[in-house]
Amino acid sequence: MGRPPRDRRQVFDGIRWRARPGSPWRDIPGRYGPRETAYTLSRRWQMYGTWRSVLKKVQVEADADGHIECEVSVEAGQRADAPVFTEGQAQSRVPDWASEAGRRSRDALQKTRRPL
Template identity: 55%
Template sequence: MTDAQWARLEPLLPVGVKPGRPPVHPKRQLIDGIRWRTRAGTPWRDVPERYGSWQTVYGLFRRWQRDGTWKHILEQLQARADADGLIAWDVSVDSTIARAHQHAAGARKKGVCKRSPRAASESSPKTTGSAGRAAA
């Protein structure tokens, strides 16, 4: 994360001094570990040690996910970007990816589904007697 990005993000982070042991790793280092894991798509155990232990990185991610910190940060960053005119809120819907439910495929809506004439003729038993052989 660049210094400019950190300067924008740091004021949005939760502040609060908890009693107990002081943190070993700075928040910036742990957030970089979270970003690395998200970009790489690897398991948490594969987070490089330079970002802190994977348990610490994961613990911060989950704690902030549970208490809504990530959502708050995203909302604040979006609000700033929108105020700066960096976001265009135009929406475009491409119909090639809109999927309909299977029941919207032209099935009958009322009554019992009747079998088609072809399906009815295919399922009828064929005659196998002497009359059937003579006709063949």
């Protein structure tokens, strides 16, 4: 017959406890049951896609209740850190500083090579 299964709520609480950032499986408190049980159940649910479907259902319910807000922000214009191209560079799409840096690193590499 075997042992009766552990209370799923208790195991789920252990999985939730472990989901805190930086918590390894070995640190799950004993009140949640054996860590192997929590790990096995969590891994099984991950493989079967249970976590994905739970998240989807929670998101749908939260969206229906108005708890999820979608906000899109687009700023037009040139970014301050975007490279500025001259007319001749527009085709190659390589800014002046990049081609100059590449040439300097190639020159330095060639100077350091020694014949065998």
